[in-house]
Amino acid sequence: MDTAAADRPSAIYDRIGIGYSDIRRPDPRLHALIGQALEGARTVVNVGAGTGSYEPEDADVTAVDPSRVMLGQHPGVRKVKAGAEALPFADGSFDAAMAVMTVHHWPDLHRGLGELRRVARRQVVFTWDPTHRPELWLLEEYLPEIREMDRARFTSVAEVADALDAHTVTPFPIPHDFTDGFQCAHWRRPECYLDPVVRQAGSTFAQLPPSVVEPAIARLRADLDSGSWHRRHADLLGRQSMDYGYRLLVAGG
Template identity: 50%
Template sequence: MPAAYDTIGINYANLRQPDPRIGAAIGAALGDAATVLNVGAGTGSYEPTHRTVTALEPSIAMIRQRPAGAAPVIRGFAEDLPFADKAFDAVMAVLTVHHWSDQPKGLAELRRVSRGPTVILTFDPTHRGFWLTDYLPELITIDVAQMPPMSAYAAALGPVRITPVPIPHDCADGFLAAYWRRPTAYLDPRIRAAISCFWAIESLEAKLERLARDLETGAWGEKYGHLLELESCDLGYRLVVGRG
């Protein structure tokens, strides 16, 4: 979705800050890799600062938002990585696989250029339980259509380790489920602008009117108020680690 991100990504850097707890999980999975390729790098979230990182990103809008001092970036696509076989100690890809036009080819490319781990943060499309889908069932349809099944990773990468990534209640990275304990955030068009799936739902404002009413009347709290006692929640995000 590179062209779409030239629109979606306009204010991405401000709304999609890396969460340190998620970053720690990614860093641990990278092991002792000294050179890392970040595919679908966006504005540079989760790029480790103590390693030599090369970033690859298709969207000009995202590239322009990379901060001063960020890793050098190449404009390109996961499906056709411009690097030699086993060029990097590790490869990482964070919440990007669902935007690729040819996911099996992109995953094969990640494996090709890594001589060590391939670390992917993604979402399991079979996961259910996020309350927002009660208001926007289209989110399930979108996930099933664009998210690879978890079996696809082993098929492309060989043996993989897949672990849940619990989302903290105060997650700094504003992806879809980040605001699971802050429901009013989904009524803010500025926040929604940096979440790609919202751009695919027609008449979104009208469909969110029921959420607004339920928050005002207390109906949301009656049904989901128990979530406010949780520090983190498994919402289907998964860390996939292939070993080359």
């Protein structure tokens, strides 16, 4: 197998994308925040569009993704297979460009962000900051391998904001009942991480070998059965949301 090809976003999501929309269901609170940032945009390009989560209902949206599997699940009619670094559109083609939890997959982050600025007058990017603390308990207690992987592929929000020349950076604390199953979604629902279907819908879990994941999940299951997880994290159980470093960046006009 071509190891480099296996690590590309298209290869990753061609592998994990089947059934992706069953677990990664858009959360209405994040949808409202992104919708507010896109307000007034009549034409939008969604780069790394996946299944179309968080796209505005009142705009003409063009979906761009390097994965045929993901585009096949996208409900829109304007779908383009392409990477963020070479968007096949003329300068200023769109009122806005959006990119939701995707910039960490781009082989050349700065080139991709430059393309967003080239093809659209406004840029809306939702991403995660690897420098933020506290971090999810899953990483510290069970899977530090995720921490190392995330630090290697995510760029700090400060650097992304600088590259975009973002004028607004808005924190998005994750609600305890968040419906979109990305990594921190289940911070107050640890039993969800026991489900292999839930884990498979996340690109980080999907890239770790079973020899790493399975013993860690076995330890989590044992801690849940014994009640030790709940004793260690009693402070989390009464919280309605947690700030784990997710941010919405807005640039342009």
